[in-house]
Amino acid sequence: MAIVGGGYTGLWAAYFAKKLEPSLTVAVFEAEQVGYGASGRNGGWLSAMPPGNRATFARAGGGLEASRALQQEFVAGVDAVLDILRAEGIDADQHKGGALVAAHTRAGLGRLVARRDADLKYGLTDDEVHLLDRDEFQSTINISTVHGGLFYKHCARIHPRSSSTASPTP
Ligand SMILES: Cc1cc2nc3c(=O)[nH]c(=O)nc-3n(C[C@H](O)[C@H](O)[C@H](O)COP(=O)(O)OP(=O)(O)OC[C@H]3O[C@@H](n4cnc5c(N)ncnc54)[C@H](O)[C@@H]3O)c2cc1C
Structure with missing residues (x-):
């Protein structure tokens, strides 16, 4: 599974995807750095x-x-x-x-x-x-x-x- 954006929305989506289906490979793609947007500030x-x-x-x-x-x-x-x-x-x-x-x-x-x-x-x-x-x-x-x-x-x-x-x- 690919998730674009390492803010709260992307990270929670990744967290729950993995919790609900541990066999999934989840990759979060972030253009800047994790927490770069509103989530980090x-x-x-x-x-x-x-x-x-x-x-x-x-x-x-x-x-x-x-x-x-x-x-x-x-x-x-x-x-x-x-x-x-x-x-x-x-x-x-x-x-x-x-x-x-x-x-x-x-x-x-x-x-x-x-x-x-x-x-x-x-x-x-x-x-x-x-x-x-x-x-x-x-x-x-x-x-x-x-x-x-x-x-x-x-x-x-x-x-x-x-x-x-x-x-x-x-
Ligand atoms: C000043 C301010 C104060 C706030 N205070 C509060 C508060 O006190 N409590 C509260 O609950 N909410 C607050 N909010 C709202 C809350 O912070 C946001 O709703 C929340 O952080 C949004 O998270 P997000 O993951 O959707 O977006 P973001 O945190 O913006 O994450 C999006 C990420 O996607 C990345 N991105 C964008 N385009 C691409 C691309 N093409 N490829 C790869 N990566 C990409 C960005 O770099 C960014 O890191 C506040 C917002 C602001 C601006």
């Missing part, structure tokens, strides 16, 4: 936040239930990546500490309340996204101007360069 967020508009996903087919299932796939994806890094002995400076979204105004907090309602509608559970009041937020990070915020449980940091170029332990 992104922000390092390994997050379950959907990369797009959830209402649009729901309209695209399958409706609300499909959109909710997609959200839970994103949630599972975070731990799946971390599990594989662990199993393969890859140190990508990974740490699952969750993500905070801060409201710096009262109106901003109102928008986060609405966002959390939408999060629950589109498939996150009560346990996965918490509304924090000012004191709860400040006990995590002491931002003096904060009015409160959201805490998302399923988010990790991962070093893009290490995670896209590291070799598994032989």
Whole structure:
């Protein structure tokens, strides 16, 4: 099997092809160096936040239930990546500490309340996204101007360069 491009897409495809069919010979062709593109220089967020508009996903087919299932796939994806890094002995400076979204105004907090309602509608559970009041937020990070915020449980940091170029332990 030939795969063109040594970014996350190509490398994960190669990894799973080999896992699913160990007899396959898989070659990854990379024009520059592995991790040369966005995969080697992104922000390092390994997050379950959907990369797009959830209402649009729901309209695209399958409706609300499909959109909710997609959200839970994103949630599972975070731990799946971390599990594989662990199993393969890859140190990508990974740490699952969750993500905070801060409201710096009262109106901003109102928008986060609405966002959390939408999060629950589109498939996150009560346990996965918490509304924090000012004191709860400040006990995590002491931002003096904060009015409160959201805490998302399923988010990790991962070093893009290490995670896209590291070799598994032989
Ligand atoms: C600034 C920035 C920040 C980001 N932050 C995040 C983040 O925090 N969290 C997150 O989840 N996502 C983030 N993303 C998105 C994420 O990094 C990309 O979606 C992901 O890396 C895409 O991976 P890819 O393998 O599809 O593409 P790429 O990483 O671009 O890999 C494509 C590879 O193909 C090679 N190539 C191209 N043409 C050929 C050819 N003809 N022959 C051989 N090789 C070829 C390129 O050299 C490259 O190495 C960010 C993106 C950017 C740009």
